[in-house]
Amino acid sequence: GEDVEQSLFLSVREGDSSVINCTYTDSSSTYLYWYKQEPGAGLQLLTYIFSNMDMKQDQRLTVLLNKKDKHLSLRIADTQTGDSAIYFCAVTPGVGGSQGNLIFGKGTKLSVKP
Amino acid sequence: DADVTQTPRNRITKTGKRIMLECSQTKGHDRMYWYRQDPGLGLRLIYYSFDVKDINKGEISDGYSVSRQAQAKFSLSLESAIPNQTALYFCATSDLGGVGTDTQYFGPGTRLTVL
Numbered sequence: 001g002e003d004v005e006q007s008l009f010l011s012v013r014e015g016d017s018s019v020i021n022c023t024y025t026d027s028s029s030t031y032l033y034w035y036k037q038e039p040g041a042g043l044q045l046l047t048y049i050f051s052n053m054d055m056k057q058d059q060r061l062t063v064l065l066n067k068k069d070k071h072l073s074l075r076i077a078d079t080q081t082g083d084s085a086i087y088f089c090a091v092t093p094g095v096g097g098s099q100g101n102l103i104f105g106k107g108t109k110l111s112v113k114p
Numbered sequence: 115d116a117d118v119t120q121t122p123r124n125r126i127t128k129t130g131k132r133i134m135l136e137c138s139q140t141k142g143h144d145r146m147y148w149y150r151q152d153p154g155l156g157l158r159l160i161y162y163s164f165d166v167k168d169i170n171k172g173e174i175s176d177g178y179s180v181s182r183q184a185q186a187k188f189s190l191s192l193e194s195a196i197p198n199q200t201a202l203y204f205c206a207t208s209d210l211g212g213v214g215t216d217t218q219y220f221g222p223g224t225r226l227t228v229l
Contacts, residue, residue: 008154033217042204043220088156102218106156
């Protein structure tokens with residue numbers, strides 16, 4: 001089945017850019033998502049990208065998709081302490097997968113140092 | 115008001131007890147999901163329901179059961195709780211054809227501790 005991998009930890013200084021990376025195995029996945037989980041809270045949808053796009057920008061967030069390498073990244077510009085959270089990559093299953101489900105990575109914990 | 119609510123938010127129980135976690139949504143979505151989150155393991159799907167009459171097992175359904183009482187309500191039961199079911203449980207909803215196919219919206223979570 002589909003596998004989604006992320007680094008578990010990332011530490012940056014306030015004001016720097018953060019780049020969180022994700023790789024997935026099924027090239028036929030159609031939608032790819034980034035969710036944010038703040039301490040003690042549920043998952044909040046940050047953004048998503050359709051597989052026929054290379055890039056999507058939304059204010060401080062930039063999503064890059066390299067479909068050939070099956071690599072997704074989330075760049076946060078001017079990272080703030082309020083961006084400290086766990087970030088989950090999630091993808092829709094490809095052809096043959098159980099449609100309607102999302103496959104989640106294990107999450108990347110972003111720590112922002114002042 | 116929150117679109118997806120979960121009750122209770124925290125629960126401590128003993129081994130062998132029956133527990134029900136409830137989820138309600140006001141988004142009008144047909145699809146509902148139950149996940150559990152364990153540190154370092156991410157989210158794992160327990161059960162999902164595409165409509166009131168459609169219930170499907172997820173990756174880790176053993177030891178759990180669900181009931182879809184209405185479009186807006188989806189409950190998760192642990193018939194006989196055991197300590198390794200201690201986890202954070204999330205309910206989610208989605209609507210095929212909405213913003214991004216099956217974009218899922220999550221509730222705030224229920225922290226369950228089984229002693």
